[in-house]
Amino acid sequence: MARTEPVTPPSGPAAAPAASGGWTSQQVAALAVIAVCGVIVALTQTLLVPVLGTIQADLGSSTAGTQWLLTSTLLAAAVAVPVFGRLGDLYGKRLMLMVAAGSLAVGSLICALTSDLAVMIVGRAITGFSAAAIPLGISLIGTILPRERAGTGIALVSATLGVGGALGLPLAALIAEQADYHVLFWVCAGGGVLTVAGLLFAVTEPAGRGSGRFDLGGSILLGATLVCLLLPLSQANSWGWGDPRTLGLLAAAIVGLVVFVLVEKRLKSPLIDVVANARPALLLTNVASICVGFALFASLIGTASFVQAPPEAGYGFGSSVLEGGLAMLPSGVMMLLLSPVSAKLSVRFGPKITLALGASIVALGFLFRIVFVDSYFQVLVGTTIAGAGTGIAYAAMPSLILLGAKQSQLAAANGLNALSRTVGSSLASAIGGTLLASMTISLAGNELPSLGAYRTLFAICAGAALLGGLISLVIPAAGADGED
Numbered sequence: 140m141a142r143t144e145p146v147t148p149p150s151g152p153a154a155a156p157a158a159s160g161g162w163t164s165q166q167v168a169a170l171a172v173i174a175v176c177g178v179i180v181a182l183t184q185t186l187l188v189p190v191l192g193t194i195q196a197d198l199g200s201s202t203a204g205t206q207w208l209l210t211s212t213l214l215a216a217a218v219a220v221p222v223f224g225r226l227g228d229l230y231g232k233r234l235m236l237m238v239a240a241g242s243l244a245v246g247s248l249i250c251a252l253t254s255d256l257a258v259m260i261v262g263r264a265i266t267g268f269s270a271a272a273i274p275l276g277i278s279l280i281g282t283i284l285p286r287e288r289a290g291t292g293i294a295l296v297s298a299t300l301g302v303g304g305a306l307g308l309p310l311a312a313l314i315a316e317q318a319d320y321h322v323l324f325w326v327c328a329g330g331g332v333l334t335v336a337g338l339l340f341a342v343t344e345p346a347g348r349g350s351g352r353f354d355l356g357g358s359i360l361l362g363a364t365l366v367c368l369l370l371p372l373s374q375a376n377s378w379g380w381g382d383p384r385t386l387g388l389l390a391a392a393i394v395g396l397v398v399f400v401l402v403e404k405r406l407k408s409p410l411i412d413v414v415a416n417a418r419p420a421l422l423l424t425n426v427a428s429i430c431v432g433f434a435l436f437a438s439l440i441g442t443a444s445f446v447q448a449p450p451e452a453g454y455g456f457g458s459s460v461l462e463g464g465l466a467m468l469p470s471g472v473m474m475l476l477l478s479p480v481s482a483k484l485s486v487r488f489g490p491k492i493t494l495a496l497g498a499s500i501v502a503l504g505f506l507f508r509i510v511f512v513d514s515y516f517q518v519l520v521g522t523t524i525a526g527a528g529t530g531i532a533y534a535a536m537p538s539l540i541l542l543g544a545k546q547s548q549l550a551a552a553n554g555l556n557a558l559s560r561t562v563g564s565s566l567a568s569a570i571g572g573t574l575l576a577s578m579t580i581s582l583a584g585n586e587l588p589s590l591g592a593y594r595t596l597f598a599i600c601a602g603a604a605l606l607g608g609l610i611s612l613v614i615p616a617a618g619a620d621g622e623d
Contacts, residue, residue, distance in 0.1 A: 165341070166284060170292045172337035173276040176240055177296050179330035180272045181303025182310065183243065184212070185439060186327070187263075189312045189460050190320045197320070200256045203377055210373045211260045215267025217369050217561055218362040223271030224278075224554025225410050229353055232279040232550050233344040236272055237335055243269035244331025251324035266327070270561070273300050274553035277537045281549060282345040290482040293541065294534030298478035300560065301435055301529050305471025308443060309464035316461055351408025358410055360402065364395030368562070372569040376576055412548055416555060420543035423614045424536060425559040427494060430607030431532045432563025434501050434600040437571045438525050441596050442466050444575075444588070446518055451582055454512050454590040462515070469519055470526025477527055481534035490538035491614045493531060498608030500528025505601035509594045528604070533560075539614060563603075571596050 187194070187208055195205040219239070227235040246266030250259050273296065280292040314322050371378065371385040378385050403409040416422065443463035448455025458466070484493040504525030511517040536556055544552035578592035 162288070166288070168337075168341040169283060169343075170280065170295065172334065172341045173236070173280060173292075174295050174299055175330075176236070176334040176338070177273045177276050177299030178303040178306070179327065179334060180239070180243060180269045181300045182307040183247070183266055183269065183303075183327050184216075185304045185307035186311045186323050188439075189308060189443070189464055190315045190323065193315060193320050194259075198254060198256050198259075204256055206373075206377070207260050208256075208263050210370070211264040212267040212270075213373055213561070213565065214366055214369055215264040216270030217365040217558060218358075219268040219271045220274060220554045220558045220561065221361060221411060221551065222358050222554075223268070224274055224551040225358075226353060227275050227278065227550035227554075228548055229351065231344045232275050232282070233338060233342050235550075236275040236279060236342075237338050239269045239272040239275060240331050240334040240338060242266065242331075243272070244328050244335065247324045247327035247331060251321050251328055262324075269331070270557070271554065273297070274557040275550055277540075278550040278553045279342070279345070281537070281541055282546075283343065289541075290486055290538060291479050293537045294478040294482035294485070295475075297534045297537045298474045298481075298530050300557075301474040301526070301533050302471045304435070304439060305467040305474065305526065308439070308467050309461065312459075312461040312464035316459075354403075354406060354408060354410040357399065357403055357406070360395065360399050361410060364392055364399055365558075367395055368392035369565050372565045375569045376572040380573065411551060411555060412545075415545065415548065416552065418543065419613075419615050421540065421552060421555075423610050424539040424543065425556055427498070427607040427610040427614075428536055428556055428559040429563040429566070430603045430610065431494075431498055431501065431529065431536075432560035433567040434498075434505065434525070434563075434604040434607075435529050435533075435560075436564035436567040437596055437600045437603075438470070438505075438522060438529075439467065440568060440571050441575075441593055441600075442518065442522055445593055446515055448587055449582065452580060452587050452590070454593065456515050458515065466515070466518055467522060467526075469523040470529070473523055473527040474530030474533070477530040478534040481531040482538075484531070485535050485538045489616075490535040490542070491611045493535040494539065494611040495608040497528045497530070497532025497535060498604045498611065501525050501532065501604035502528075502601040502608070504528060505597040505604065508597045509601075512590065512593075532607070539611075542616075567600075570599070574599075 191205055194208065195202060223235050223239060242265050246262045249262030249265065253259055276296045277293050280296055281289050284292045311323055367388045371388040375385055400413050403411060403413045443466060445454065446456050446458040446466050447460065447463045449457050481493055481497065484496065504521050507524055508521035511521065537553060540552050540556050574596050575588035575592050578589050578595065579586045580589045
């Protein structure tokens with residue numbers, strides 16, 4: 140097995156400066172602004188889940204049409220993450236982070252001011268561009284903080300992806316019970332504006348940028364490929380896996396990926412350096428990220444509905460929408476608290492060991508969920524264990540990217556890693572949704588997922604997490620796969 144490397148940002152003109160004394164107020168402010176930006180952006184990904192039914196009733200739309208409020212955000216995010224990452228390397232990470240935060244404000248404002256479904260979908264698509272803020276923030280922290288503190292900062296910002304997702308459910312449920320759902324959009328719009336202002340005054344653009352041109356053709360090709368991949372995954376439950384649209388788009392995604400790789404390998408300034416990202420250090424990290432991203436999102440979709448089911452189903456507790464959202468709150472808190480612990484573990488044992496440890500804890504949490512189903516408290520314990528593991532694992536991933544990627548391509552590499560997590564979440568949504576819809580029981584004329592369906596889903600999640608942990612153990616140390 141390759142030797143484990145401690146986490147230190149690469150040296151060079153753009154590397155983080157050495158520390159001198161304690162944290163400065165400027166460093167604390169910069170980290171706080173970027174971390175808050177990450178939480179707000181991640182929060183928007185799950186914010187609408189508890190209120191989709193309310194929006195559908197208010198707008199008089201169909202279930203399929205309302206679902207596009209989530210789908211449009213997912214597709215826009217998938218395209219924006221790698222594109223904004225490359226633009227950040229070329230023209231400035233802080234600049235592109237401000238653009239991403241600005242898109243959150245603009246998109247949310249559009250949604251807040253309308254009750255038209257089509258306009259709201261456009262607003263949510265614009266909001267989706269803000270997903271690039273988290274990998275951009277990770278890359279920015281890695282270059283502006285001293286190397287002794289970069290690991291802690293990166294771990295904190297990386298953990299916000301899970302923290303915001305877990306906080307979005309209870310927050311949305313609370314606001315939905317007390318006020319109009321448009322308040323959710325106003326909250327996000329305000330958060331976007333405050334974040335842009337914070338970035339403007341508290342964060343400086345680091346020196347050192349990548350060279351070359353922006354690959355517009357590659358961006359269009361990758362965007363089309365990602366749409367062909369993620370659209371059928373998001374619609375598989377309504378279209379069906381055997382539907383010509385599902386099969387045709389998945390086939391087109393495979394063809395598009397092959398063409399993209401062949402084209403990018405021949406360019407001097409590609410959107411994604413496919414040769415560098417095919418090296419084991421980065422490739423295996425991204426595959427492990429898909430696995431852990433799968434487990435996290437499946438926990439989100441398999442918790443609120445679980446506790447809200449009536450006790451007659453054999454597993455539920457008849458919880459309210461708010462109680463269903465609150466079931467994920469301890470998970471989010473654990474992610475936040477354990478991110479600095481993950482950073483210390485990565486320094487001591489190496490990030491790949493930390494990732495394997497986090498993934499193993501995630502699996503343990505899901506095994507707990509399989510066995511213990513008798514009380515709301517038991518569900519809280521299981522989700523908290525899984526959340527703790529997710530926080531440790533998510534915080535370790537950017538450290539592996541930091542060791543494996545060139546400094547001039549750091550934002551693009553982090554963007555690809557974030558995209559890997561998105562793909563994992565999309566797979567979880569598609570597979571989990573299909574599973575829960577196919578293994579059902581009839582109760583008072585309604586079809587509900589059976590306890591066996593949930594246990595099967597949790598078993599798949601545990602297996603995915605363990606697979607991610609095993610993959611992380613064979614990630615080579617920095618420089619061990621043939622390139623510094």
